[in-house]
Amino acid sequence: MFSIQVPSPLQRFYPDWPNAERYQLYVKRDDLIHPVISGNKWRKLAAPILQFAQHRPSRVASFGGGYSNHIHALAYCCWQLQIPLTVFIRGDYTGNETPMLKDIVTWQAEIVYLNKVDYQRRTETEFINQLSAQYDIDVVIPEGGSQQQCFAGMQSLADEFNRPIDALILPVASGGTLAGLSVAKHSTIDQLHGIAMLKGADYVDKLVADLIDKRKHSDYTIWHDFHHGGYAKVTDELAHFCQRHSAQLNLPLEPVYSGKALHAMQQLVSRGQFATGATLVFLHTGGLQGAR
Structure with a gap:
């Protein structure tokens, strides 16, 4: 109907982060499935x-x-x-x-x-x-x-992973993506790590939990330390990170969602949050309105 290009590519990347050499790092390029509704x-x-x-x-x-x-x-x-x-x-x-x-x-x-x-x-x-x-x-x-009706779309995303993934890292705002992936039936994704884009741990956690609503689901983690002051708040550090990594990785980033989540991934990798040799995937959820 809209010429959606799926499955989206899974691309290896090699950032110059501390400890990056210990992991296999990938980005799921969901931003490429359509130029507007990505x-x-x-x-x-x-x-x-x-x-x-x-x-x-x-x-x-x-x-x-x-x-x-x-x-x-x-x-x-x-x-x-x-x-x-x-x-x-x-x-x-x-x-x-x-x-x-x-x-x-x-x-x-x-x-x-x-x-x-x-x-x-x-x-x-x-x-x-x-x-x-x-x-x-x-x-x-x-x-x-974000509503339970979106879970079918998250199932289709989970179905595109055809190799074992130790951790999928993604931004969380209204909660639908993380909730949908957590209830999706799959055998490839071991851990889900959501990066909260806004302040208020209780609020964000409740958004996801309410959408799941007693359904059988995989365990997930929501990190609340990387919002840079709140929703759509941008620090100088984050702005510099987005600019630098957009150029280095040839990856479009904005500071509201994708840049904030990738920055969090850098921090987790740099402090050795994951087991050595783990396959880590950053989910680029598309949408660049925050960069316009």
């Missing part, structure tokens, strides 16, 4: 988009920030399918639209700006029902596309 954005949206193509909704809606990769991908999909879309954006960007917002306007999405108090209600059933009635919305996709 990485976990497509994996999460694949199932609902297939349903949209079969049973066209009157209007779709979702939530996100002004640089949301999820909103960007969803808007493109809805535009291609000619499905009306309303997006509820955290904060008011009137007169100061981000590149992402300019794109989705071109793709005919309706933008509604919410203040902080209203945006915090984005998971409340009463609030969602109110918005649905007001804007004639048929389907609401949660922030980040």
